[in-house]
Amino acid sequence: MTLLYRIAGLLVQSSVPLPGVAAVASSAQPPDAVIECAPVPSGLADPTHRTAAWDIGPQQFLLRLPDGSRLQASNGCRLLIQPVADEQLADILPFVLGTGIAALLYQRGVVVLHASSVVAHGKAWLFCGHSGIGKSTLAAALCRAGHAFGGDDIAAIRLDAQGVPCMASDGRQLKLLDNSIDTLDMGDLRRQEVRAGCGKHYVEPPTESSAEPLPLGAIYFLEDGLPGAPLQLTPLGLIDAAQSLLNDSYRPRMALLMTGGAERMALTTAILRHVPAFALSRPRDLQRLDATVGALQQHWLELDR
Amino acid sequence: MTPLLPPGLVWLASFPKSGNTWMRILLANLVDDNGQAQNINALAIRNGIANSRALFDFHTLLDSSLLRPHEIDLLRPTVHDLVAEQPIANHVVKCHDCWRELDDGRPVLGYGARAAIYVVRDPRDVAVSLAHHMGGTPDDAIAVMSGADDPVQADRQLPYRQGSWSRHVTSWLDQTRVPLLCLRYEDLLHDTVGCLVRTLHFLGAPCPPERIERAVHHASFAELRRQEEAQGFRERRPGQPFFFRRGQAGDWRTSLSPEQVRAIETAHGATMRRLGYPLSTEPLAHRSPA
Numbered sequence: 001m002t003l004l005y006r007i008a009g010l011l012v013q014s015s016v017p018l019p020g021v022a023a024v025a026s027s028a029q030p031p032d033a034v035i036e037c038a039p040v041p042s043g044l045a046d047p048t049h050r051t052a053a054w055d056i057g058p059q060q061f062l063l064r065l066p067d068g069s070r071l072q073a074s075n076g077c078r079l080l081i082q083p084v085a086d087e088q089l090a091d092i093l094p095f096v097l098g099t100g101i102a103a104l105l106y107q108r109g110v111v112v113l114h115a116s117s118v119v120a121h122g123k124a125w126l127f128c129g130h131s132g133i134g135k136s137t138l139a140a141a142l143c144r145a146g147h148a149f150g151g152d153d154i155a156a157i158r159l160d161a162q163g164v165p166c167m168a169s170d171g172r173q174l175k176l177l178d179n180s181i182d183t184l185d186m187g188d189l190r191r192q193e194v195r196a197g198c199g200k201h202y203v204e205p206p207t208e209s210s211a212e213p214l215p216l217g218a219i220y221f222l223e224d225g226l227p228g229a230p231l232q233l234t235p236l237g238l239i240d241a242a243q244s245l246l247n248d249s250y251r252p253r254m255a256l257l258m259t260g261g262a263e264r265m266a267l268t269t270a271i272l273r274h275v276p277a278f279a280l281s282r283p284r285d286l287q288r289l290d291a292t293v294g295a296l297q298q299h300w301l302e303l304d305r
Numbered sequence: 306m307t308p309l310l311p312p313g314l315v316w317l318a319s320f321p322k323s324g325n326t327w328m329r330i331l332l333a334n335l336v337d338d339n340g341q342a343q344n345i346n347a348l349a350i351r352n353g354i355a356n357s358r359a360l361f362d363f364h365t366l367l368d369s370s371l372l373r374p375h376e377i378d379l380l381r382p383t384v385h386d387l388v389a390e391q392p393i394a395n396h397v398v399k400c401h402d403c404w405r406e407l408d409d410g411r412p413v414l415g416y417g418a419r420a421a422i423y424v425v426r427d428p429r430d431v432a433v434s435l436a437h438h439m440g441g442t443p444d445d446a447i448a449v450m451s452g453a454d455d456p457v458q459a460d461r462q463l464p465y466r467q468g469s470w471s472r473h474v475t476s477w478l479d480q481t482r483v484p485l486l487c488l489r490y491e492d493l494l495h496d497t498v499g500c501l502v503r504t505l506h507f508l509g510a511p512c513p514p515e516r517i518e519r520a521v522h523h524a525s526f527a528e529l530r531r532q533e534e535a536q537g538f539r540e541r542r543p544g545q546p547f548f549f550r551r552g553q554a555g556d557w558r559t560s561l562s563p564e565q566v567r568a569i570e571t572a573h574g575a576t577m578r579r580l581g582y583p584l585s586t587e588p589l590a591h592r593s594p595a
Binding site: 052053 | 346358359362364366367368370371372376379380387461536537538541
């Protein structure tokens with residue numbers, strides 16, 4: 001079996017069906033990366049960094065999961081999976097699609113942000129923040145308001161030929177908790193559970209995502225507002241924005257260890273030269289999502305002038 | 306500026322609503338003695354909580370929201386040991402976990418902490434405070450305090466094990482892995498300076514008396530309440546009027562029914578006696594001061 005997927009701008013060929021991502025019918029171009037089940041060593045022979053859970057080496061990343069399964073990303077183009085037992089394969093694929101794909105992207109020199117995104121005015125608008133801050137829910141709410149879906153969880157940023165930072169297209173679905181799905185009235189778009197018992201489901205985006213890379217409109221770093229405080233959009237200066245980009249990299253420790261400091265600085269500078277960054281502080285209240293959506297839509301009109 | 310506390314991770318542990326936040330604010334005012342009261346929403350001691358999802362994900366490179374509680378347990382010792390190795394000044398970390406060891410003998414909280422401060426409070430007052438915090442009744446709180454060992458799903462943090470109030474207390478008092486100082490909230494109220502002197506001696510951080518007195522002044526209940534009224538408080542739950550509610554001991558006498566008091570003392574009487582909390586059923590003549 002060979003299946004093709006578009007994931008974070010990569011054409012990925014996989015020998016196993018991948019959940020939560022639409023398969024591509026066919027493609028004339030060769031795949032950028034291959035995912036397959038194969039033996040994975042217990043550790044890298046010569047890691048530059050090692051913990052009990054993972055090894056990092058030059059163009060190598062190896063992850064040891066709690067159940068004994070392993071995955072290994074090599075040279076930005078190969079992702080091997082060894083489940084502890086065949087029947088455990090489906091259980092570990094969410095980590096293949098998260099940490100595994102991120103490892104490939106870092107090996108390819110891509111900026112990888114922990115972000116959801118939507119498309120408006122021909123641009124991608126990114127929402128960064130730590131797990132649980134509401135990135136996916138906000139993106140879903142904006143899609144429900146009519147904006148095209150950009151991506152969830154990972155935003156892969158590359159510089160185009162003119163040095164303009166662009167977000168790669170991504171065919172993966174949203175991952176939402178049940179209470180968000182219900183609040184957004186997206187029950188009919190709910191699909192399989194991401195991982196048995198985790199409480200999150202794949203959700204088909206209500207709008208289609210762009211097939212082409214898109215320039216970035218702005219990057220928003222989400223924060224929880226104090227109880228009762230109004231929504232606040234605060235422009236970030238260069239230093240704060242650069243620090244926030246690092247903090248909100250996807251798996252920032254991977255970013256630090258797999259990307260050279262000079263390279264990372266150059267990419268960060270390139271992004272912030274073209275893209276404004278803002279802190280978005282808003283109340284943690286699903287019932288006030290619409291107010292946040294409205295504020296962002298107004299903000300995009302102002303930025304687009 | 307030289308950090309006040311010697312290097313090394315210190316757990317600031319307690320059952321919920323037992324004074325952990327106030328102790329953290331006192332310590333923050335001690336370590337950052339700049340002449341002003343610490344901003345309760347931006348404390349100098351800001352090392353998160355033991356069941357921090359962000360720290361776990363940072364060190365494991367995994368999305369913890371997709372892991373099951375037992376899988377998280379297997380990885381937590383490694384994470385905590387990695388965190389303990391970080392050269393963080395005044396490295397005090399809030400913890401609501403009970404002390405627990407995995408089947409393989411590893412402590413869930415790892416091996417890296419150099420000390421722990423355990424703050425304990427009369428469970429009858431915990432019940433009153435917990436009820437207000439939960440937006441529930443004292444009976445709801447008493448049920449939580451008698452709870453089983455199932456993982457508690459913390460708001461946007463990792464699930465963790467709390468156990469009953471008694472189990473939580475005895476697990477920390479009886480563990481032998483980490484040197485422990487146990488402080489009663491009531492003693493902290495009655496003699497804040499004295500308790501801080503004991504704490505600093507325990508942590509190996511001598512401190513001039515005037516600095517301790519300033520910290521106590523800057524962390525007074527009146528100051529905390531003033532700040533919360535002026536700017537809010539991050540840890541206040543939606544719908545909760547105030548996090549810093551009364552800051553008193555003995556509220557249970559007017560807030561709990563005799564049946565509720567009996568329920569708590571039946572479930573936790575042995576541990577209460579161990580800590581010197583007299584039961585309401587004991588003759589007055591035999592009660593030692595709280």
